[in-house]
Amino acid sequence: MLERLTEVKGQVVLSGYATPLYEFKLESWHRSTIDARSQNGEREEVLWSNREPPKKPEQESFVW
Numbered sequence: 001m002l003e004r005l006t007e008v009k010g011q012v013v014l015s016g017y018a019t020p021l022y023e024f025k026l027e028s029w030h031r032s033t034i035d036a037r038s039q040n041g042e043r044e045e046v047l048w049s050n051r052e053p054p055k056k057p058e059q060e061s062f063v064w
Contacts (some may be wrong), residue, residue: 002014002026014048022048 002025005012016022029048036045047053 003028008050011021016046016048017043019047022046 002022005014014022014026021036026048029050030050030052032047033044034047034054036043
């Protein structure tokens, strides 16, 4: 899957948890992290994008 994603010409955003394989294969991609909650507690989720993400506004609020 990672090989195919790195060949895509359009914009790709991948969400997941950091692993050595993802970090190696996506090292040239933009990377940001968010705190996420799961059944197993809190974890750090990673968002990788092959394009620069938009600039963040001063304050963000998310409703889940």
